[in-house]
Amino acid sequence: MMKKYELAVIPGDGIGKEVVPAAVKVLQTAATLHGGIQLETTEFPWGCDYYLKHGKMMSDDGLEQLKNFDALFLGAVGDPNKVPDHISLWGLLIHIRREFEQTINIRPAKLFKGLTSPLVNPGPFNFLVIRENSEGEYSESGGRIHKGEDEIAIQNAIFTRKATERVMDYAFKQAVLRKGHVTSATKSNGIVHSMPFWDEVFNDVSKCYTGVRTSSVHIDALAAFFVTKPSDFDVIVASNLFGDILTDIGGAIMGSIGIAPAGNININGKYPSMFEPVHGSAPDIYGKGIANPIGQIWTASLMLDHLGEAALAREVLRAMEEVTEAGIKTKDIGGNATTDEVTNKICLQLQNNI
Numbered sequence: 001m002m003k004k005y006e007l008a009v010i011p012g013d014g015i016g017k018e019v020v021p022a023a024v025k026v027l028q029t030a031a032t033l034h035g036g037i038q039l040e041t042t043e044f045p046w047g048c049d050y051y052l053k054h055g056k057m058m059s060d061d062g063l064e065q066l067k068n069f070d071a072l073f074l075g076a077v078g079d080p081n082k083v084p085d086h087i088s089l090w091g092l093l094i095h096i097r098r099e100f101e102q103t104i105n106i107r108p109a110k111l112f113k114g115l116t117s118p119l120v121n122p123g124p125f126n127f128l129v130i131r132e133n134s135e136g137e138y139s140e141s142g143g144r145i146h147k148g149e150d151e152i153a154i155q156n157a158i159f160t161r162k163a164t165e166r167v168m169d170y171a172f173k174q175a176v177l178r179k180g181h182v183t184s185a186t187k188s189n190g191i192v193h194s195m196p197f198w199d200e201v202f203n204d205v206s207k208c209y210t211g212v213r214t215s216s217v218h219i220d221a222l223a224a225f226f227v228t229k230p231s232d233f234d235v236i237v238a239s240n241l242f243g244d245i246l247t248d249i250g251g252a253i254m255g256s257i258g259i260a261p262a263g264n265i266n267i268n269g270k271y272p273s274m275f276e277p278v279h280g281s282a283p284d285i286y287g288k289g290i291a292n293p294i295g296q297i298w299t300a301s302l303m304l305d306h307l308g309e310a311a312l313a314r315e316v317l318r319a320m321e322e323v324t325e326a327g328i329k330t331k332d333i334g335g336n337a338t339t340d341e342v343t344n345k346i347c348l349q350l351q352n353n354i
């Protein structure tokens, strides 16, 4: 039986316009070889060019147009020389994330064969950071009072039981599918209200997953362990701020921002999830054909996995790793191949493997 997935594709700005077509090519190659999957893509021309013509980042009924897709596949948004970042981000990316209740952010990190980590002795790390994406330290609650030397700034962190349970539960579910270990990023020795609550919910949820091993590590020590022994970790669950910091370390130790993938997950199934690489629009290299397509292609693999096509997702990942191992790499990871050369080689590798 043929399974059909409808994907909304938003290349966006800068190198998004180069790496998204590359990743769609890989996706279509994989689907054709699989034989039982049909990917129907619809492209939306939203982003900064659209803004310069229409005065908005996406059309007014944009969410309406997107809401029935199975997933959203996004490149990068931003053209800081022409459109201020707060307009481009809030007008598209954050707008979609919020309205589609994409409350969880997932970012895997793995040492690929053929890639060089800045760590001297990284070990074969392969972990997944699950970050709460909707509340926590990044809240609008707070303010400033008094002036001059008495001035006070107050920033409240909001942790709801609902969102905390939701992110923990998602992390445990992922651990069951992986190596069965969840590490919670905490700081209950210094942050005395929200973090003890975070620990409590972590313990409560863990009781539903008795086969999963748990650790609770303070964020400062955890950040250090990401550098000294990243291969100790499987799934890490973290608040919005802690997750933000940890995922940047995760990206850095893989060797280039050009390879790191991410997903914004809607877990109630009411709206589609959105998949986008960690890197931005990279205006400095746009148009040269040298952007690394791996981040976007790995992101495509995450999307396949989320859609329930885990085996095909693994094939894409494997083909990618075989190509980097063979030394076919873009400049950012020490090679001299073009975006197209890497992409075509990955497609060829899929044809050999499937």
Ligand code: ATP
Pocket (backbone or CB within 6 Å): 015, 019, 077, 078, 257, 258, 259, 278, 279, 280, 281, 282, 283, 284, 285, 290, 291, 292, 293, 295, 330, 332
């Ligand atoms: P953001 O849009 O998140 O603010 P940024 O402007 O901080 O992003 P990027 O656009 O990700 O940063 O670019 C940072 C640096 O990494 C740039 O020098 C860019 O050329 C490089 N870079 C980013 N993505 C890639 C890629 N896919 N391939 C090669 N180099 C990349």
Ligand code: MG
Pocket (backbone or CB within 6 Å): 078, 080, 280, 281, 282
């Ligand atoms: Mg930028």
